[in-house]
Amino acid sequence: MPVAPAPGPSATPSPWASTLELYGFLPLRTQADLEIGNRSTSFDVGLGTLLSKLKWASSARGSLEYGRLGLLGDVRYDRLGSITSRTGPRGLVGVKAATAFNATVADLALRYRFGAREAAQGKAGEFSIIPYAGVRIIDANFGVNTTVNVLRFERQFSRQLSHTWVQALVGTQATVFLAPRLRLFGRADVGAFGGGGDGEAQKLTGNAQLGLGYALGRNTDLNLSWRYQGLDWNNGLSGRSQRGISTDENGVEIGLKFFF
DSSP states (O other), X not given: OOOOOOOOOOOOOOSEEEEEEEEEEEEEEEEEEEEETTEEEEEEEEHHHHHHHEEEEEEEEEEEEETTEEEEEEEEEEEEEEEEEEOSOSTTEEEEEEEEEEEEEEEEEEEEOEXXXXXXXXXXXXXXXXXXXXXXXXXXXXXXXXXXXXXXXXXXXXXXXXXXXXXXXXXXXXXXXXXXXXXXXXXXXXXXXXXXXXXXXXXXXXXXXXXXEEESSSSEEEEEEEEEEEEEEEOSOOGGGOEEEEEEEEEEEEEEEEEO
């Protein structure tokens, strides 16, 4: 009687894993303040105004892991046309400003995973916690055209602000499966302590995010979350040398995430 061959060894899972997420951020409210020398302006707009002024937006984040140690990256670029705001008194004197800007924010960090490997599907209760630390690079460019009306006389001013800086970045992301296809996830980080010019007084960025992911297949997730992000920078100087940027945004983020 022939003897059945012994079963071969089970396939060993690869120590390599990666993710890629293409996402879009839709701020329901955006507030911004800008100071250039002795000129300042601000605006507070909703999603409709923001979308009407949007010229370009692109964003993606991803990770590469070997065992439990890995790298993550996140890049976002936005470009907006002129947003008009009235910054002076009405009547005999009127001041109107039109602000346009583009900004790039890029994160690169080293991460370590506690818990299960990231996946589109998992057992209820399965979780992962991934702290990370690295650098955040911000490149911001603002242009302001100001129109001053006094009685029937009009005068226009133009100002530009361009600044690039690097910050230390620390954060954590976490996931827990509520059901085999449904997971709850969150993320929070802060960027600070960045280098810059002498006298630079304040430089701070941050993100907070909470949402749900649903598996569309074995390796694909549809993510829906609420997100807040803020940026605050000034050069610590006064008078004509003063420069400062402050933005706050909160809204909905929609993403499609792939697991490899």
